[in-house]
Amino acid sequence: MQALILDGVNQTLQLREVPTPTPGPGEALVRLHAAALNHRDVWIQKGQYAGLKFPIILGSDGAGTVAELGEGADEALRNQAVLINPGMHWGDNLAAQAKEFQILGLPHDGTFGEYACVPARYVHPLPEHLSFAQAAALPLGGVTAYRALFTRAHLQAGERVLVSGVGGGVALLALQMAVASGAEVWVTSSSDEKIKQAQALGAKGGISYQAENWPATLAKQVGGGFDVIIDSAAGPGFNNLLDAAAPGGRIVFYGATQGDIPAVPARKIFWKQLTILGSTMGTEEDFAGLLQFVSEKKMVPVIDKTFPLAEGEAALRHMDDGAQFGKIVLEIVPA
Template sequence: MQALQLDGINEPLRLQDVPTPTPGPGEVLVQLHAAALNHRDVWIQKGQYAGLRFPCILGSDGAGVVTALGEGADEALRGQAVVINPGHSWGDNPNAQAKSFTILGLPNQGAFAEYVSVPAQYVRPLPAHLSFEQAAALPLGGVTAYRAAFTRAGLQAGERVLITGIGGGVALLALQMAVASGAEVWVTSGSAEKITRAQQLGAMGGANYKDEKWASELVKQAGGGFDVIIDSAAGPGFEALLDAAAPGGRIVFYGGTLGPIAQVPPAKVFWKQLSILGSTMGTEQDFAAMVRLFEQHQLVPVVDQVFALADGEAAMRRMEQGQQFGKIVLKIKD
């Protein structure tokens, strides 16, 4: 088969002929029609990720058709269009992943290829209203957003939620699910255009996080503080989230693109009775609930741009630049 292979740190992704995987016991072979990029792929390419091993095939997000079965896999899966859950071996504790937890695309070979073999328990029927490209945009970002918003922060209908850094895949998926669930959603971005596009997806409004007093101005604009704040940046700006939170609010973050949280004045946390929560990926139950929510409300993930598999390196550079609005997708099969 053909696959985009990464041979070392800071090496470009190269389309190469590699052996087609053979499904082992309990596994299925998926002929991929589409895959999607995540920042994780860029971090691995730059050597900024634990457990590096080369050569490797990146890609945590994929959708396609089951073409072969390993011993013991359900025959009913043969020929079924599926979307792949990239989080494997979460473990028995729903509150946190086990040490055995892995994500598709490292250490196991990922979805930037014509075929991938995965345990059968990690494929789910492709939502009927989605194309393969749209479905490929869903898995990692969708389960991350769902767990952060609903499992960890306990977002309820009617609550006011702030989603920072709108435009990235997880943030947009969180926006779509929160709006569909009846929350009042506000956003931040460094781009006025991205805020406008978020409003077209149901956001009430937003603020430019580059403005010095964005938090107080947005609270004023929204008519009060935020019950839930979903963040991926952390870093020096985290204190502004404490100011934006309503009393009893929950701040959940699933990333730290701006680095360590430098200042957390204790009084701003304890006097407002705030909860600060960490979240990453999700359980099989989180993934199933996320897919059901998309099916129930006929939600369609936002796709920024579709590249051919052979142009995967160009897709990676677009991801690295951070200018996208939605998911960057590789089209593998027509």
């Protein structure tokens, strides 16, 4: 099969012919029609990720058809259109992942190739209303957003939600899910154009996180603070989120792209009765809930741009530029 191979830190992806994997007991071989990028892929390429190993086939998100099954795998999956849950071996504690938890694409080969071999328990039927490209855009970002909103923050219809840094895959999926659940959603971004695009998806409005004292300005616009805030940046800007939160609000962050949070004014947290929640990926139950939610709401992930598999390096550079609005997808084998 053809696959994109990363040979080392700061190396470019190389399209090469490699052996097609053979499914072992309980495994499924998926013939991939589409795969989607995540910032994780860029960070691995730059050496900014734990557990690096090379050569490796990157890619956590993928959708396709089941081509072969290993011994003991459910024969009903054969030839079925599926997408892959990339979060594997969560463990028995639903509150947090076990040490054995892994994400597809490192340490095991991922979806940037014509085939991927995974345990059959992580293969799920494709939501009927989605294309392969749309389904490939869903798994990692979708389960991250779903767990942050519903499992961790327990979002309820009618609550006011702020999604920071809108434009990336998880933030947009969180926006779409919150809107579909009946929440009032606002966003932040450094781009006025991205705020307008978010409004087209159902956001009530937004503000630049580069604006001075933006929490106070936004509070005047919306008539108060936010019940739920979804963030991936952390860093120095996190203290602004404490100001933006309503009394009793919940702040969920699933990343720290701006680094660690500096000194936190504790009085703002205890006096406002705030809850600060960390979240990473999701359980198998979260993933099942995500697929049910997406199917019931007929939600369609936003795709920024598609590239052929051979242009995987160009796709990574497009993601690294940070200008995208939605998921970046590789088209692999025609459906």
